[in-house]
Each structure stands twice: as C-alpha cells, then as structure tokens.
Amino acid sequence: MDLIEQLEREATSEVQAADSTATLRELEIKFLGKSGLYTGLLRQIGQLPAEEKPKFGAKVNEAKARLQAMIEERSADLKSGERSAQFEAERIDVTMPGRPLRVGYEHVLQLTTNKIKRVLGGMGFVYKESPELEEFRYNFDALNYPPDHPAMDEQDTFYVDDQYVLRTQCTDLQGRTFETSRPPLRVFTVGRTYRNEAVDRTHSHTFHQVDCFMVDEGISMAHLKGTLGAFARAMFGDDVKIRFRPDFFPFVEPGVDYAISTPKLFNGRWVELGGAGLIHPNILENYGIDTERYSGFAFGLGVERIPMMAYGVDDLRQFLENDLRFLEQFRAMA
Numbered sequence: 001m002d003l004i005e006q007l008e009r010e011a012t013s014e015v016q017a018a019d020s021t022a023t024l025r026e027l028e029i030k031f032l033g034k035s036g037l038y039t040g041l042l043r044q045i046g047q048l049p050a051e052e053k054p055k056f057g058a059k060v061n062e063a064k065a066r067l068q069a070m071i072e073e074r075s076a077d078l079k080s081g082e083r084s085a086q087f088e089a090e091r092i093d094v095t096m097p098g099r100p101l102r103v104g105y106e107h108v109l110q111l112t113t114n115k116i117k118r119v120l121g122g123m124g125f126v127y128k129e130s131p132e133l134e135e136f137r138y139n140f141d142a143l144n145y146p147p148d149h150p151a152m153d154e155q156d157t158f159y160v161d162d163q164y165v166l167r168t169q170c171t172d173l174q175g176r177t178f179e180t181s182r183p184p185l186r187v188f189t190v191g192r193t194y195r196n197e198a199v200d201r202t203h204s205h206t207f208h209q210v211d212c213f214m215v216d217e218g219i220s221m222a223h224l225k226g227t228l229g230a231f232a233r234a235m236f237g238d239d240v241k242i243r244f245r246p247d248f249f250p251f252v253e254p255g256v257d258y259a260i261s262t263p264k265l266f267n268g269r270w271v272e273l274g275g276a277g278l279i280h281p282n283i284l285e286n287y288g289i290d291t292e293r294y295s296g297f298a299f300g301l302g303v304e305r306i307p308m309m310a311y312g313v314d315d316l317r318q319f320l321e322n323d324l325r326f327l328e329q330f331r332a333m334a
C-alpha cells in the first residue's frame with residue numbers, strides 16, 4: 001500500500017469517527033492545513049524520479065479533494081445534529097403556567113396615611129413635613145411649655161443630645177411654619193413620633209400622628225368642631241359622633257380631648273382619638289402674629305387609632321411586627 005493510500009485510510013477513518021464539528025475542524029487542519037499531513041506528503045515529491053512526479057502530485061491532489069468533500073459532507077451532518085440538540089436543550093414549553101409574580105402592597109398604616117392626606121388635602125389643608133429627629137425647642141419650647149413643666153413628662157422621649165430629640169408629637173410643625181409663613185394658614189402633616197413609653201396594647205414607643213392647624217381671622221371652636229366632624233365622617237362614615245371634653249395642652253387655650261363613637265364599632269363606645277383646641281395666643285404672639293386679628297385651631301391624633309377603630313384591631317403592636325398573617329388581611333384595602 002503506497003503512502004497516499006495509507007494516509008487516505010487514516011484520514012477517512014478519523015473523519016468518520018469525528019463526533020462534532022469542532023473535532024472535524026481540527027482534522028481538517030491536521031490533514032489539509034498549510035502544515036498538514038498532505039502538505040508533508042507533497043514535500044516528498046523531491047525525492048521521486050522526474051517521470052513519477054506529475055503522477056504523484058496529481059494523485060495527492062485527488063486524494064485531498066476527496067477528503068475535502070468527505071469533510072464537508074460529514075460537517076453538514078454533524079451541524080444539523082448539533083442544531084437539533086441545541087434546539088432540544090433550549091426548548092421552551094409554552095403551555096407551562098407562568099411563575100406568579102409577588103406583587104407588594106402598602107402597609108395598612110400607609111394606606112391610612114394616604115386616606116388622611118386625601119381627606120385633609122381635599123378640605124384645603126396643605127401637606128408639610130417636619131423632621132423626626134427634631135430640635136428640642138420645636139418639640140417643646142416653641143409650643144409654650146414653660147421650662148421644666150410637668151406636661152413634658154407625659155411625653156418623655158429619646159434624647160439624642162442636649163439639642164436633639166426624637167419628636168414626641170407632630171405639633172413640632174407649628175413653630176417651623178410660623179417662622180416662615182404668615183396667616184391665613186391651613187397646614188397638616190402625618191408622620192412618625194416616638195415616646196419613652198411603657199408599651200402596652202394601646203401604647204407603643206413608635207407610632208404615628210396627624211397634626212393639623214388653621215390660622216385665620218375669626219377662627220373659633222366652631223371651626224374646629226366642624227372640621228373635625230367632617231374629617232371623622234370621611235374616615236369612619238356618616239353615622240360617626242364626636243365628643244369634646246376639656247383637657248390641658250400647653251399650646252392650646254381652651255384645650256380638649258376628643259373621642260368618636262359609631263354604632264358599628266365597639267358597641268358605640270367612645271374611643272379617644274386625640275387632642276385639640278384653639279392655638280394659645282402666646283405662640284402666635286411669639287411669632288409676631290397679631291392676635292387681635294388672627295386666631296387658630298389645632299388638632300392632633302394617633303394614626304394607629306384609625307385602623308384600630310375601623311377594623312377592630314385590639315393591639316397596636318401588631319402594626320410594627322411585620323407578621324404577614326396580620327398584614328395580609330388589609331390587602332383588599334390597597
């Protein structure tokens with residue numbers, strides 16, 4: 001068997017055995033490449049007698065052409081096999097049900113806040129914010145607390161240093177507003193508040209308050225009652241009743257606490273919502289607002305009280321505990 005035949009056999013069996021287009025490409029280089037085995041064979045032509053050279057050359061070239069054709073044919077087969085393997089591997093079952101997306105929804109306190117903003121905003125009050133890490137003077141001094149007044153003890157808080165406290169009430173917004181704005185004013189906020197409190201079912205160290213006030217000519221307790229009544233009806237329904245009782249806050253005169261009652265909830269029992277009153281003239285005067293001309297009302301309330309009343313939640317600690325079994329009950333409200 002001559003060298004050409006021997007090489008052709010070797011090449012044929014390797015090409016037949018190749019199981020991927022990549023191996024085939026390697027074989028093509030090995031046999032037919034510039035420095036491949038056929039080129040090596042052709043180099044031997046020099047050692048042949050002159051009359052055999054053309055025949056030898058022609059035979060090598062024919063063998064190369066056969067091999068080239070065989071490689072191409074085999075490559076076409078392997079390629080289609082590889083394509084269908086890839087197709088199988090990447091096949092998508094379009095009839096499979098999709099993966100459910102977990103869609104979030106707002107926390108019940110956020111939903112309540114949204115509603116409060118819609119209601120008070122709709123009554124012409126402008127939403128403003130004040131910082132949770134508040135200066136002591138806005139939380140207390142600006143609100144007519146005399147130094148060392150016992151009313152401050154009711155709102156014992158977390159002191160960060162001598163100047164800053166975690167605010168105990170959203171009424172801190174008043175001083176900040178009077179510093180920069182003149183009446184007529186209709187302002188409210190909803191925000192987080194903190195107190196160093198013995199925690200129980202109705203008291204938390206961290207809770208939320210609405211604070212709302214209005215200053216204009218001739219504002220009286222009648223405006224306060226009318227506004228709170230409209231607010232309560234929007235939040236709890238038309239059959240809600242509202243009760244005022246005298247109470248003391250240094251920043252109002254007269255001061256009241258107010259409770260609501262509806263036949264739907266707690267058998268119509270009165271439930272305290274917050275405090276209110278006419279803004280103490282000392283405060284307005286401190287900020288250079290003429291109390292002969294202007295007066296104002298203010299009210300504040302705990303946000304947690306609203307869903308507690310509306311849905312019969314008997315322990316406000318649940319709002320902070322992130323237990324989905326509790327929170328998911330309010331999903332329908334979202």
Ligand code: FA5
Nearest residue numbers: 169171197203204207273274275276298299300301302
């Ligand atoms: C105040 O904080 C006054 N700033 C309210 C006010 C504003 C009066 C404007 C007059 C004019 P009080 O300390 O009562 O008042 O708190 C108001 C409401 O916040 C309470 O009625 C209650 O609903 C809620 N609240 C108070 N402390 C807590 C607490 N530890 N946990 C949950 N809610 C609380």
